Amino acid sequence: MTLPSGGASLWTKNGNLLSYVDGSQSIVFDPKGGAPLNQASLVVNFRPNAVRRTVSGPTDWYEEFWTKPANALGKEIAYGSYVKEYPTTFAQHYLRFDKDTFQVGRITNTLNGSSKNSVTNEFVLLNQGYNGATAVRILGVVNSAFDGVGQIYNAVGGRPGGVITAANVNNTVVPYVGVFNPNNSSQLIGGIYVNGTQSVIAANVKNFWMDHPKDPTKEIWYASIEGPEAAAYERGTAQLVNGEAFIPFSEHFELVINPSTMTINLTPGSASSEGIAVIEKSAKGIRVKELRQGKGNYSFDWEAKAVRKGYEDYKAVRIKGLETPTPVRIPSSIPEVNEAFERLD
Incomplete structure (x- = not known):
């Protein structure tokens, strides 16, 4: 750039710096930058507290616009873009409030399991919490994708919480929706996933709940009875x-069960009963007779249980981490994402 050869000019040159100043507006251009970073920069002041800055260095480039709105209590609010080449190559857009970045959209060059170049794509929302009276930045929501797997999870207190992700089960990657163990981010402690052609719900306890019909301040919660089979x-x-x-039996029960696994419970409804027994059982139903050639005419309660068709090989004891879901970890170059997992593992 050449300065005017004659007459008054608002442009001045001082060493590497080329400056234009007009009242509260200014442009400052440094084409070389100083050691050790050697970052060239262009800074434009549109008005007091409204600045656009562009920086180009040997391994990174960024551009940012920031201002100090009156209702932000003197704090900066900004948006910007950043490209970094080394040591980790990424490009990102971000939103900043005061000194902290609270929204990041980043793509990072990442090697996949076959050592081929791939891309981690992340969208991260951070938020401000308080440790006593001290404001701290903590993780809020992460949406990421890498090597054919996408996930989204929220954080509670900076720790991974609920998640839509993928999990490894029997060396197969399957869809998984659930929750992390709050004390161990490598463990999923409840959710739904796919095992072969079957959907599986896993939890420490399974409940149903309803409003208390006589007390609007309460709810009624029941828990499922558990067993070592899918019956x-x-x-x-x-x-x-x-x-x-x-x-x-009802038609739907006949269609659901494997009759070879059936067991029957009977309870006579008469104190004078000689006892009753099942003498025939099939998918269609059961035949009951009174013992000792009895000819009683009374009611009795019955219950039939059987394993569901297709679930005969249900395993009650499984190898942890192989036959049980393990979350697929998507690599991240964002510190808060890694810290959320590392401090729990």
Whole structure:
């Protein structure tokens, strides 16, 4: 750039710096930058507290606009873009409030499991919490994708919480929706995932709840009965006629169960019963007779249980980390994301 050869000019040159100043507005250009960073820069002051800055260095380049709105209590608010070549290559857009960046969209050059170039794509929301009276920046939400896997998770107190991700089960990557162990970010402690063609719900306890019908300040919570098999049941009350009865199962129960795994419980409804027994059982139903050639005419309760078709090989004891879900870890070059996991592992 050449300065005017004659007459008054608002442009001045001082060493490397070329400056234009007009009242509260200014442009400052440094084409070489100083040691040790040697960053060339262009700074434009549009008005007091409204600045655009562009910087170009040997391994990184960024541009940012910041201002100090009246309702921000003297704090800067800014947006910008940043490209870094070394040691980690990435490009990002960001939003900044005062000294902290609270929103980052970044793509990072990352080697995949086959040592081929790939890209980690991340969108991270951070937020401000307080440790006593001290403001701290903590992780809020992470949306990321890498090598064919995408995930989104929220953080609670800077720790990973709920997640839509992928998990390894039996050396197969499967979709997973659930929650992290708050004390161990490498462990998923509840959720739903796919195992082969089956969807699996895993949790420490399974509940249903309802509003308390007599007390609006309370709820009623029941827990599921657990067992080492994937079973179904049907139950009811039937009537002996001359000491015998046939109980047909519902069609849907017949379609659901493997009849070879069936067990039956019977409870007579008469104190004078000789006892009752199942003499026939199939997917269609069961036949019951009174013992000792009894000819009783009374009611009895029955319950049939059987393993569901297709779930005969259900495993109650599994190898941890192989047959149980392990979260797929997506690499990140954002410090807060790594810190959220590292301090828990």
